[in-house]
Amino acid sequence: MKMGFRWFGEEDDPIPLAHVRQIPGVRHVVGALHDLPAGAEWPLARIAALREAIEAAGLLLEVVESVNVSDAIKIGLPERDRHIENYIATIRNLSRHGVKVICYNFMPVFDWIRTDLRSEAPDGSFSMAYDQQIVSGSFRDVMLRVQGGADGFRLPGWEEDRLAGIEALFEAYSDVDEDGLRANFAYFIDAILDACRAHDVRMAVHPDDPPRSVFGLPRIVKGAEDMRAIAAFTDSPYHGFTVCTGSLGSDPDTDVPSLMREFSALGRVPFVHLRNILHTGPGTFRETAHPSSEGSLDMFAIVEALHETGFDGYVRPDHGRDIWGERGRPGYGLHDRALGITYLLGLWEALGRTH
Ligand code: DNO
Ligand code: MN
Secondary structure, eight states: OEEEEEOOOTTTOSSOHHHHTTSTTOOEEEEOOTTSOTTSOOOHHHHHHHHHHHHHTTOEEEEEEOOOOOHHHHHTOTTHHHHHHHHHHHHHHHHHTTOOEEEEEOOSSOOOOOSEEEEEOTTSOEEEEEEHHHHTSOHHHHHHHHTTTTTTOOOTTOOHHHHHTHHHHHHHTTTOOHHHHHHHHHHHHHHHHHHHHHHTOEEEEEOOSSSSOBTTBOOOOSSHHHHHHHHTTOOOTTEEEEEEHHHHHTSTTOOHHHHHHHHHHTTOOSEEEEOOEEEEETTEEEEOOSSGGGSSSOHHHHHHHHHHTTOOSEEEEOOOOBOTTOOSSTTOOSHHHHHHHHHHHHHHHHHHHHO
16 A cells, blocks of 8 residues: 655645655655646646656655546547547656556536535534535535635636636536446547556546536446446556545445445556545535544445455545644645544554454
């Protein structure tokens, strides 16, 4: 298990790499060029600069999250082939700098969604929460509620310039149902797979978060059944998953340890996001600290599933809480994610000693 830490870059992340380096057991930074639009080629020089900054801190850049897939590719618009060419060039450029895994998602229009970015828990810590009732309204209601509530932080995909064209984007999706979206996904994977093989870069699709349709948009990476259909595009190990326990586990019907066991045993899990959530009622959940004792997921059983299937890929803690007065990017503070890492590595060490 290779432990990583997500980092948003020198300009956008308040956490210095020197601090990441001090978290015991962390050797990998999960990074990206966040300013580049989906559909563009990532220039070699920009990747080189990111890698150099990470390596100068004594860390490695082997996992990138995310190289976003454009809506043109998801919708199947004519410009998708140009975007796919750029994606292939990006795979090649990343591989030249030692990148082994690309995390991405196939969610239309938006990325992950929460309805509260700073919800206070009884212990005085803050974390993100979700209420399906609120998402059942219009996305503008959600936007008004969420934006500004966390020091002006915007959910990914909700950037101002993007929201300006949002009606047209919704319209462009009006003919895309789940089957259509899946067909466009298969088209994308088929088009990039040779490049992945040639450059030895494994693709790892992140599940939908939350794992259900939002604002009437189709979503197709919601649970084990969806994942089986996606895995069936090709049996190549270059087409795999980022198993995100918190995203998948927010559906109370999903058995995360058994899903992890199934896909890891198939060799289709190059990357894992480990985090816990607490089901607080029908259609609601909040993010918690990583240990099993704090939330609804059995983190021991999840890590055990990885151990027993001989997992040797990359993991990172996912969203953590804001604790000890820290107030940075929601979900991506230093302290709680560092605590999570120590807990997860403790489970891993114990499993190694006893199995
Ligand atoms: C949610 C997070 C997401 C994820 C992207 C992947 O669980 O891990 O930010 O990174 O959706 O593209
Ligand atoms: Mn995740």
